[in-house]
Amino acid sequence: MLSPLAAALAVFVCAAIAMVALRSASDAIAGVGETAPERVPFLGGHSPEVHAWSRFHARYYVMALLFLAFDMEMVFMYPWAVVFVREGGIALAEMGMFITILLVGVLYAWRERALRWA
Amino acid sequence: MGLSAVASRVATRAPVPVFPVAGLGARAAVDDLLVETRLRIVDTPAAANVLLLAGDVPSGLAAELARLHDGMSRPRTSLWWTLGASVRPAIRCPTEVRDPDPSILVDAVVDVHRRLLTGELASSYPQLPDEDAAPWRGIGPYGQGGTGMTGGVPYGRPMAEVAPDRDGLRLDQLTVRIGPFFARFPTGLVLELRLQGDVVQEAQLALPAGDVPMSGVATTPFGDALGVPVRVSVLEVERARSHLRSIASALVAHQLGSLAQRVLRLAGKVRPGDDHEIERLHRVLRRSQVLGWATTGVGHIAPERLEGTASGPILRASGVARDERADDPVYGGLGFEPIVHEGSDARARLAQRLAEARQALELAGRAGELDHDPESPLESPRGRLAAGDLPARRVLPLIPSLLEGMEWGDAVSTVVSLDLDTDEVLALHATDPKVSVP
Numbered sequence: 117m118l119s120p121l122a123a124a125l126a127v128f129v130c131a132a133i134a135m136v137a138l139r140s141a142s143d144a145i146a147g148v149g150e151t152a153p154e155r156v157p158f159l160g161g162h163s164p165e166v167h168a169w170s171r172f173h174a175r176y177y178v179m180a181l182l183f184l185a186f187d188m189e190m191v192f193m194y195p196w197a198v199v200f201v202r203e204g205g206i207a208l209a210e211m212g213m214f215i216t217i218l219l220v221g222v223l224y225a226w227r228e229r230a231l232r233w234a
Numbered sequence: 235m236g237l238s239a240v241a242s243r244v245a246t247r248a249p250v251p252v253f254p255v256a257g258l259g260a261r262a263a264v265d266d267l268l269v270e271t272r273l274r275i276v277d278t279p280a281a282a283n284v285l286l287l288a289g290d291v292p293s294g295l296a297a298e299l300a301r302l303h304d305g306m307s308r309p310r311t312s313l314w315w316t317l318g319a320s321v322r323p324a325i326r327c328p329t330e331v332r333d334p335d336p337s338i339l340v341d342a343v344v345d346v347h348r349r350l351l352t353g354e355l356a357s358s359y360p361q362l363p364d365e366d367a368a369p370w371r372g373i374g375p376y377g378q379g380g381t382g383m384t385g386g387v388p389y390g391r392p393m394a395e396v397a398p399d400r401d402g403l404r405l406d407q408l409t410v411r412i413g414p415f416f417a418r419f420p421t422g423l424v425l426e427l428r429l430q431g432d433v434v435q436e437a438q439l440a441l442p443a444g445d446v447p448m449s450g451v452a453t454t455p456f457g458d459a460l461g462v463p464v465r466v467s468v469l470e471v472e473r474a475r476s477h478l479r480s481i482a483s484a485l486v487a488h489q490l491g492s493l494a495q496r497v498l499r500l501a502g503k504v505r506p507g508d509d510h511e512i513e514r515l516h517r518v519l520r521r522s523q524v525l526g527w528a529t530t531g532v533g534h535i536a537p538e539r540l541e542g543t544a545s546g547p548i549l550r551a552s553g554v555a556r557d558e559r560a561d562d563p564v565y566g567g568l569g570f571e572p573i574v575h576e577g578s579d580a581r582a583r584l585a586q587r588l589a590e591a592r593q594a595l596e597l598a599g600r601a602g603e604l605d606h607d608p609e610s611p612l613e614s615p616r617g618r619l620a621a622g623d624l625p626a627r628r629v630l631p632l633i634p635s636l637l638e639g640m641e642w643g644d645a646v647s648t649v650v651s652l653d654l655d656t657d658e659v660l661a662l663h664a665t666d667p668k669v670s671v672p
Binding site for chain 1: 278279280295297298299300301302304305360361362363364365366367387388389390391392393394395399401403405406407408409410411412413414415416417419424430431
């Protein structure tokens, strides 16, 4: 059996070797040695005038919020399903109100053109 | 045998990744290469090992051609398919193919690729010097070329400017020039765009100046028909082919490559009276949901904006029954009636071209020995054609205002749906460097 110290050393050595191997593999495929014109993105023959780091409107964030709203609704529905038989009509009405409020939110987002991609 | 030698041998069996550039008089031949199974036509030079220059690539595009060459992955080489052109391309091509037969070209490309991978043929050197667009190394706290989030010139290029977007936010606006070798556009078309995300905020046409011989325009039967009598059946089959090629390029733009190959194969073999083949194709295309979603409502042009500008299928796809053939007594005798479609969008233009291809083959089947009189008006597949009056010249000024507000993908579909002719766009380079935008 290896002593704990030897095991830790072995893990460290393996990790170091893996890191060096990954680094040299990434250098090998990353096009090291390419000239500046070889590295630019292709636009059909013209070189880019501005840098491609740019801030743009992440329109999918509204869709992400809507998804979260309905995701949370499912979390609420699990305990609701447990007590539904016992509580009967009141539980149904409560869930109906809850879903209606969420749906109004969706309709509002739709009217505000939040679901339009561009 | 070493590992890289084994890998090279395996790689030589794969289809050759080729980035083609269609010069004057070469568009149809280059488009038809899509059906070759031994080649893989790619959209970006980084994916290609072989740069195929076909026909006459104007010397005015030398700088862009050099950048295109340097964008290719190594090992790489260039090959010139002359197709009757006499002026050498601006970059050195170690291999030339003079035979217009595509199968001989494919043999040559496969052979060049094999020699390139096995090391018999040296990879070509960069055409441009290794210089950044602006000095940046070592500047700034981390040597990244600037200070702060948006200062300086990181990696040699200034950061994007900010401009208001449609929601009233101030967001970065990228200025990019697309073309002249963008795979989906006709060679020579350069669009200067301001993009926010993928929304086109502003578009401008830029056609660089250069020497372009006018010879390319006259090599089609329609170019000949301006001067000498040409068989109506020849003109109509050529019209059907041109429409089918246009449909194929629209299908490629929508990533429907196999359908495009099918259409191109049909374009290669149609004969007068083959209209039932087009009918079958029509049923296939109608079933394609992707095509319907991607083209319905895209690139809508109000018919009044087309008044006095576009002619041909673009005009007829917006419900205007104007066709030069209607005033030609020869076509009158064949019972010609212009076809129109409503909608004025990319879908209507596709349907219009398909219906016209079918009609053209029907007319060709009935035309027999009839000739087109050079004195009569001439309707080319892209609209009214006369000496010095090219359809592309009338359509191009529509593009900038049409693209504004579109997503980039829709903008590409729109430009493709206008079916601009490469030869005509290249011919415009010679006559006026900047197209006036109304």
